[in-house]
Amino acid sequence: MLWDLFCRVIDNFGDIGVSWRLAAELAQRGHQVRLWTDDASALTWMAPAGAPGVQVLQWTDTAPHSAPGDVVVETFGCALPDAFLASMAQVRRPPVWINLEYLSAEPYVERSHGLMSPQFSGPAVGLNKWFFYPGFTAATGGLMPAGARVTADQTRAWAQEMGWLGNAEEQLVTVFCYQNVALPALLQTLSPQRCALLVPPGPARAQLQTLDLPPGLRQVDLPYLRQPDFDRLLACADLNLVRGEDSFVRAQCCATGPFLWQAYPQHDGAQGPKLEAFLDLYLADQAPPLATEIRAVFRAFNGRGSVPNSLPDRAAWRAAHALWGRKLQAQTDLCSQLIAFVRQKQA
Numbered sequence: 044m045l046w047d048l049f050c051r052v053i054d055n056f057g058d059i060g061v062s063w064r065l066a067a068e069l070a071q072r073g074h075q076v077r078l079w080t081d082d083a084s085a086l087t088w089m090a091p092a093g094a095p096g097v098q099v100l101q102w103t104d105t106a107p108h109s110a111p112g113d114v115v116v117e118t119f120g121c122a123l124p125d126a127f128l129a130s131m132a133q134v135r136r137p138p139v140w141i142n143l144e145y146l147s148a149e150p151y152v153e154r155s156h157g158l159m160s161p162q163f164s165g166p167a168v169g170l171n172k173w174f175f176y177p178g179f180t181a182a183t184g185g186l187m188p189a190g191a192r193v194t195a196d197q198t199r200a201w202a203q204e205m206g207w208l209g210n211a212e213e214q215l216v217t218v219f220c221y222q223n224v225a226l227p228a229l230l231q232t233l234s235p236q237r238c239a240l241l242v243p244p245g246p247a248r249a250q251l252q253t254l255d256l257p258p259g260l261r262q263v264d265l266p267y268l269r270q271p272d273f274d275r276l277l278a279c280a281d282l283n284l285v286r287g288e289d290s291f292v293r294a295q296c297c298a299t300g301p302f303l304w305q306a307y308p309q310h311d312g313a314q315g316p317k318l319e320a321f322l323d324l325y326l327a328d329q330a331p332p333l334a335t336e337i338r339a340v341f342r343a344f345n346g347r348g349s350v351p352n353s354l355p356d357r358a359a360w361r362a363a364h365a366l367w368g369r370k371l372q373a374q375t376d377l378c379s380q381l382i383a384f385v386r387q388k389q390a
Contacts, residue, residue, distance in 0.1 A: 045112030051121040052082035060289040070096030088267035128167040148320040153182040188376040189296035198279030228350035301360040
Protein backbone atom coordinates (compact mmCIF):
# COMPACT_ATOMS: atom_id res chain seq x y z
CA MET A 44 0.00 0.00 0.00
CA LEU A 45 0.96 3.63 -0.44
CA TRP A 46 0.72 5.66 2.76
CA ASP A 47 0.64 9.45 3.12
CA LEU A 48 1.78 10.49 6.62
CA PHE A 49 1.40 14.12 7.69
CA CYS A 50 3.37 15.62 10.57
CA ARG A 51 3.65 19.16 11.93
CA VAL A 52 6.68 19.78 14.16
CA ILE A 53 5.49 21.64 17.24
CA ASP A 54 8.44 21.43 19.64
CA ASN A 55 11.05 19.04 20.99
CA PHE A 56 10.93 16.83 17.82
CA GLY A 57 8.86 14.07 19.43
CA ASP A 58 6.20 14.43 16.75
CA ILE A 59 8.62 13.93 13.85
CA GLY A 60 10.36 11.18 15.83
CA VAL A 61 7.16 9.16 16.18
CA SER A 62 6.20 9.84 12.57
CA TRP A 63 9.58 8.74 11.25
CA ARG A 64 9.53 5.54 13.30
CA LEU A 65 6.13 4.68 11.85
CA ALA A 66 7.16 5.55 8.30
CA ALA A 67 10.34 3.48 8.51
CA GLU A 68 8.55 0.52 10.08
CA LEU A 69 5.84 0.53 7.42
CA ALA A 70 8.49 0.66 4.69
CA GLN A 71 10.39 -2.22 6.30
CA ARG A 72 7.20 -4.26 5.98
CA GLY A 73 7.00 -3.61 2.26
CA HIS A 74 4.82 -0.50 2.07
CA GLN A 75 5.58 2.77 0.26
CA VAL A 76 5.43 5.90 2.43
CA ARG A 77 5.32 9.62 1.69
CA LEU A 78 6.09 11.59 4.84
CA TRP A 79 4.80 15.17 4.56
CA THR A 80 6.25 17.53 7.16
CA ASP A 81 6.70 21.26 7.65
CA ASP A 82 10.15 20.76 9.24
CA ALA A 83 12.35 17.83 8.26
CA SER A 84 15.52 19.29 9.79
CA ALA A 85 15.62 16.80 12.69
CA LEU A 86 15.77 13.89 10.25
CA THR A 87 19.31 14.94 9.31
CA TRP A 88 20.43 13.44 12.64
CA MET A 89 17.55 11.08 13.50
CA ALA A 90 17.78 9.26 10.19
CA PRO A 91 20.67 10.67 8.13
CA ALA A 92 20.57 7.76 5.67
CA GLY A 93 16.79 7.88 5.25
CA ALA A 94 15.01 4.58 4.71
CA PRO A 95 14.23 2.59 1.55
CA GLY A 96 10.59 3.09 0.66
CA VAL A 97 10.19 6.40 2.52
CA GLN A 98 9.98 9.68 0.62
CA VAL A 99 10.14 12.88 2.70
CA LEU A 100 8.15 15.75 1.19
CA GLN A 101 7.66 19.38 2.17
CA TRP A 102 4.23 20.04 3.68
CA THR A 103 2.32 22.21 1.23
CA ASP A 104 -1.16 23.73 1.30
CA THR A 105 -1.50 23.48 -2.47
CA ALA A 106 -3.06 20.54 -4.27
CA PRO A 107 -0.74 17.52 -4.53
CA HIS A 108 0.80 16.67 -7.90
CA SER A 109 -0.29 13.03 -7.58
CA ALA A 110 -3.33 11.26 -6.20
CA PRO A 111 -3.54 10.51 -2.48
CA GLY A 112 -2.27 7.12 -1.37
CA ASP A 113 -4.29 4.16 -0.16
CA VAL A 114 -4.00 5.43 3.42
CA VAL A 115 -3.73 8.97 4.78
CA VAL A 116 -2.54 9.43 8.36
CA GLU A 117 -2.64 12.77 10.15
CA THR A 118 -0.46 12.48 13.22
CA PHE A 119 -1.59 14.09 16.48
CA GLY A 120 -4.54 15.90 14.92
CA CYS A 121 -2.30 18.02 12.69
CA ALA A 122 -5.22 19.00 10.37
CA LEU A 123 -4.63 18.11 6.72
CA PRO A 124 -4.40 20.86 4.08
CA ASP A 125 -7.76 21.66 2.50
CA ALA A 126 -6.38 21.02 -0.98
CA PHE A 127 -5.28 17.52 0.01
CA LEU A 128 -8.64 16.81 1.65
CA ALA A 129 -10.39 17.88 -1.55
CA SER A 130 -8.20 15.56 -3.59
CA MET A 131 -9.08 12.71 -1.22
CA ALA A 132 -12.79 13.37 -1.75
CA GLN A 133 -12.44 13.42 -5.54
CA VAL A 134 -10.80 10.05 -6.16
CA ARG A 135 -12.96 7.08 -7.08
CA ARG A 136 -11.87 5.05 -4.08
CA PRO A 137 -11.06 7.42 -1.20
CA PRO A 138 -8.13 6.47 1.03
CA VAL A 139 -8.58 5.18 4.54
CA TRP A 140 -8.16 8.35 6.60
CA ILE A 141 -6.72 7.97 10.09
CA ASN A 142 -5.99 10.40 12.88
CA LEU A 143 -3.14 8.85 14.85
CA GLU A 144 -3.67 10.31 18.31
CA TYR A 145 -1.42 11.08 21.27
CA LEU A 146 -0.50 8.28 23.65
CA SER A 147 -2.31 8.12 26.97
CA ALA A 148 -3.26 5.50 29.56
CA GLU A 149 -6.46 7.32 30.48
CA PRO A 150 -9.75 5.37 30.21
CA TYR A 151 -11.11 7.47 27.33
CA VAL A 152 -8.50 5.89 25.03
CA GLU A 153 -10.14 2.47 25.08
CA ARG A 154 -13.56 4.07 24.52
CA SER A 155 -12.38 6.23 21.63
CA HIS A 156 -10.01 3.89 19.81
CA GLY A 157 -11.34 2.98 16.37
CA LEU A 158 -14.25 5.43 16.36
CA MET A 159 -15.42 6.99 13.10
CA SER A 160 -15.93 10.71 12.45
CA PRO A 161 -18.12 11.32 9.36
CA GLN A 162 -17.37 14.59 7.58
CA PHE A 163 -20.58 16.53 6.92
CA SER A 164 -19.04 19.75 5.65
CA GLY A 165 -15.84 21.24 4.27
CA PRO A 166 -13.52 19.96 1.55
CA ALA A 167 -13.68 16.37 2.87
CA VAL A 168 -17.48 16.18 2.95
CA GLY A 169 -18.67 12.62 2.53
CA LEU A 170 -15.47 11.02 3.86
CA ASN A 171 -14.93 9.24 7.14
CA LYS A 172 -12.02 9.82 9.48
CA TRP A 173 -11.02 7.08 11.93
CA PHE A 174 -9.41 7.69 15.31
CA PHE A 175 -6.53 5.39 16.16
CA TYR A 176 -5.19 5.56 19.71
CA PRO A 177 -1.86 4.08 20.80
CA GLY A 178 -2.02 2.56 24.24
CA PHE A 179 -0.93 0.04 26.82
CA THR A 180 -3.82 -2.44 26.76
CA ALA A 181 -5.31 -4.90 24.29
CA ALA A 182 -8.27 -2.55 23.73
CA THR A 183 -6.00 0.12 22.22
CA GLY A 184 -3.74 0.43 19.18
CA GLY A 185 -0.61 -0.69 21.04
CA LEU A 186 2.92 0.73 20.85
CA MET A 187 5.60 0.92 18.20
CA PRO A 188 7.66 -2.31 18.13
CA ALA A 189 10.90 -2.41 20.09
CA GLY A 190 13.13 -3.67 17.29
CA ALA A 191 15.98 -6.11 17.75
CA ARG A 192 16.68 -7.08 21.36
CA VAL A 193 20.18 -6.56 22.71
CA THR A 194 21.64 -7.66 26.01
CA ALA A 195 22.72 -5.32 28.80
CA ASP A 196 26.32 -6.46 28.29
CA GLN A 197 26.16 -5.61 24.58
CA THR A 198 24.81 -2.13 25.18
CA ARG A 199 27.25 -1.44 28.01
CA ALA A 200 30.12 -2.51 25.74
CA TRP A 201 28.74 -0.09 23.15
CA ALA A 202 28.72 2.72 25.74
CA GLN A 203 32.33 1.87 26.54
CA GLU A 204 33.25 2.07 22.85
CA MET A 205 31.55 5.45 22.62
CA GLY A 206 33.72 6.70 25.49
CA TRP A 207 30.81 7.37 27.83
CA LEU A 208 31.56 4.80 30.53
CA GLY A 209 34.28 5.74 33.00
CA ASN A 210 34.64 2.38 34.77
CA ALA A 211 32.77 -0.86 35.29
CA GLU A 212 31.27 0.28 38.61
CA GLU A 213 29.80 3.50 37.27
CA GLN A 214 26.03 3.68 36.87
CA LEU A 215 24.70 5.16 33.64
CA VAL A 216 21.79 7.59 33.86
CA THR A 217 20.20 9.07 30.75
CA VAL A 218 18.94 12.61 31.38
CA PHE A 219 16.42 13.50 28.68
CA CYS A 220 13.65 15.46 30.38
CA TYR A 221 12.17 18.93 30.06
CA GLN A 222 13.20 21.77 32.36
CA ASN A 223 12.45 20.09 35.67
CA VAL A 224 12.12 21.58 39.15
CA ALA A 225 12.83 18.19 40.73
CA LEU A 226 16.10 17.61 38.90
CA PRO A 227 18.47 19.24 41.47
CA ALA A 228 17.00 17.21 44.35
CA LEU A 229 17.03 14.03 42.28
CA LEU A 230 20.72 14.52 41.52
CA GLN A 231 21.37 14.82 45.25
CA THR A 232 19.56 11.52 45.76
CA LEU A 233 21.74 9.91 43.08
CA SER A 234 25.01 11.39 44.37
CA PRO A 235 25.99 8.64 46.85
CA GLN A 236 26.45 6.41 43.78
CA ARG A 237 29.05 6.91 41.07
CA CYS A 238 26.98 7.94 38.06
CA ALA A 239 27.67 9.16 34.55
CA LEU A 240 24.86 11.44 33.42
CA LEU A 241 24.40 10.86 29.70
CA VAL A 242 22.80 14.06 28.43
CA PRO A 243 21.52 14.49 24.84
CA PRO A 244 20.92 18.02 23.54
CA GLY A 245 17.79 19.67 24.91
CA PRO A 246 16.24 21.48 27.88
CA ALA A 247 17.80 19.18 30.48
CA ARG A 248 21.31 19.97 29.27
CA ALA A 249 20.57 23.69 29.44
CA GLN A 250 19.34 23.26 33.01
CA LEU A 251 22.34 21.17 34.05
CA GLN A 252 24.66 23.91 32.83
CA THR A 253 23.23 26.14 35.58
CA LEU A 254 23.79 23.57 38.35
CA ASP A 255 26.79 22.39 40.32
CA LEU A 256 26.81 18.61 40.17
CA PRO A 257 26.93 16.82 43.53
CA PRO A 258 29.97 14.62 44.28
CA GLY A 259 30.02 11.28 42.46
CA LEU A 260 28.17 12.52 39.39
CA ARG A 261 29.85 13.10 36.05
CA GLN A 262 28.14 14.76 33.10
CA VAL A 263 28.68 13.44 29.56
CA ASP A 264 27.21 15.67 26.87
CA LEU A 265 26.12 13.58 23.90
CA PRO A 266 25.68 14.61 20.26
CA TYR A 267 22.38 14.26 18.47
CA LEU A 268 21.85 10.53 17.96
CA ARG A 269 20.28 8.46 15.21
CA GLN A 270 17.08 6.81 16.42
CA PRO A 271 18.67 3.32 16.64
CA ASP A 272 21.52 4.78 18.69
CA PHE A 273 19.11 6.65 20.95
CA ASP A 274 17.33 3.35 21.61
CA ARG A 275 20.72 1.78 22.35
CA LEU A 276 21.44 4.62 24.77
CA LEU A 277 18.27 3.89 26.71
CA ALA A 278 19.03 0.17 26.65
CA CYS A 279 22.48 0.62 28.18
CA ALA A 280 21.38 2.91 31.01
CA ASP A 281 20.74 1.81 34.59
CA LEU A 282 18.13 4.57 34.91
CA ASN A 283 16.44 6.64 32.22
CA LEU A 284 14.92 10.07 32.81
CA VAL A 285 12.63 10.59 29.82
CA ARG A 286 9.82 12.82 28.66
CA GLY A 287 6.90 13.32 26.32
CA GLU A 288 5.95 10.35 24.15
CA ASP A 289 8.73 8.96 21.97
CA SER A 290 11.45 8.55 24.61
CA PHE A 291 8.75 7.47 27.10
CA VAL A 292 7.76 4.55 24.87
CA ARG A 293 11.35 3.61 24.02
CA ALA A 294 12.30 3.53 27.71
CA GLN A 295 9.60 0.90 28.18
CA CYS A 296 10.15 -1.14 25.03
CA CYS A 297 13.94 -1.03 24.61
CA ALA A 298 15.43 -0.69 28.10
CA THR A 299 15.84 -3.21 30.91
CA GLY A 300 16.68 -0.50 33.45
CA PRO A 301 13.86 1.41 35.17
CA PHE A 302 12.85 4.92 34.18
CA LEU A 303 11.18 8.11 35.35
CA TRP A 304 8.82 9.88 32.99
CA GLN A 305 8.15 13.60 32.89
CA ALA A 306 4.79 14.11 31.20
CA TYR A 307 4.51 17.14 28.93
CA PRO A 308 3.76 20.07 31.29
CA GLN A 309 0.46 21.79 30.51
CA HIS A 310 -0.87 25.03 31.96
CA ASP A 311 -4.13 23.38 33.08
CA GLY A 312 -2.36 20.56 34.92
CA ALA A 313 -3.69 17.88 32.53
CA GLN A 314 -0.40 16.01 32.88
CA GLY A 315 -1.39 14.99 36.42
CA PRO A 316 -4.25 12.63 35.43
CA LYS A 317 -2.14 11.31 32.53
CA LEU A 318 0.65 10.40 34.94
CA GLU A 319 -1.67 8.76 37.46
CA ALA A 320 -3.47 6.75 34.77
CA PHE A 321 -0.17 5.39 33.51
CA LEU A 322 1.08 4.54 37.00
CA ASP A 323 -2.16 2.69 37.74
CA LEU A 324 -1.36 0.34 34.85
CA TYR A 325 2.42 0.23 35.33
CA LEU A 326 2.15 -0.68 39.02
CA ALA A 327 -0.97 -2.83 38.94
CA ASP A 328 0.95 -6.08 39.55
CA GLN A 329 3.35 -4.72 42.17
CA ALA A 330 3.18 -5.16 45.93
CA PRO A 331 1.99 -1.99 47.76
CA PRO A 332 5.30 -0.99 49.42
CA LEU A 333 7.27 -0.98 46.16
CA ALA A 334 4.38 0.46 44.15
CA THR A 335 4.02 3.31 46.66
CA GLU A 336 7.73 4.12 46.48
CA ILE A 337 7.81 4.11 42.67
CA ARG A 338 4.66 6.22 42.44
CA ALA A 339 6.13 8.76 44.87
CA VAL A 340 9.30 9.30 42.85
CA PHE A 341 7.36 9.52 39.55
CA ARG A 342 5.11 12.14 41.14
CA ALA A 343 8.09 14.08 42.47
CA PHE A 344 9.72 14.03 39.03
CA ASN A 345 6.55 15.72 37.76
CA GLY A 346 6.50 18.40 40.46
CA ARG A 347 3.76 16.69 42.46
CA GLY A 348 5.68 16.07 45.67
CA SER A 349 9.13 16.08 47.23
CA VAL A 350 11.94 13.91 45.91
CA PRO A 351 12.56 11.13 48.46
CA ASN A 352 15.92 10.78 50.15
CA SER A 353 16.48 7.47 48.39
CA LEU A 354 15.14 5.82 45.27
CA PRO A 355 13.27 2.50 45.31
CA ASP A 356 15.44 -0.59 45.63
CA ARG A 357 17.05 -0.77 42.20
CA ALA A 358 16.83 -4.58 41.82
CA ALA A 359 13.13 -4.65 42.79
CA TRP A 360 12.39 -1.68 40.53
CA ARG A 361 14.23 -3.34 37.67
CA ALA A 362 12.19 -6.52 38.18
CA ALA A 363 8.97 -4.51 38.20
CA HIS A 364 10.01 -2.81 34.97
CA ALA A 365 10.83 -6.19 33.39
CA LEU A 366 7.39 -7.54 34.32
CA TRP A 367 5.77 -4.53 32.68
CA GLY A 368 7.95 -4.97 29.61
CA ARG A 369 6.82 -8.58 29.21
CA LYS A 370 3.19 -7.48 29.32
CA LEU A 371 3.84 -4.94 26.57
CA GLN A 372 5.69 -7.50 24.45
CA ALA A 373 2.67 -9.81 24.64
CA GLN A 374 0.51 -7.19 22.91
CA THR A 375 0.24 -6.75 19.15
CA ASP A 376 2.37 -3.76 18.18
CA LEU A 377 0.98 -0.51 16.78
CA CYS A 378 2.24 -0.96 13.23
CA SER A 379 0.73 -4.44 12.90
CA GLN A 380 -2.58 -3.23 14.34
CA LEU A 381 -2.63 -0.19 12.08
CA ILE A 382 -2.11 -2.28 8.95
CA ALA A 383 -4.82 -4.74 10.02
CA PHE A 384 -7.18 -1.84 10.81
CA VAL A 385 -6.67 -0.34 7.35
CA ARG A 386 -7.22 -3.65 5.58
CA GLN A 387 -10.44 -4.16 7.52
CA LYS A 388 -11.72 -0.75 6.41
CA GLN A 389 -10.70 -1.44 2.81
CA ALA A 390 -12.60 -4.74 2.69
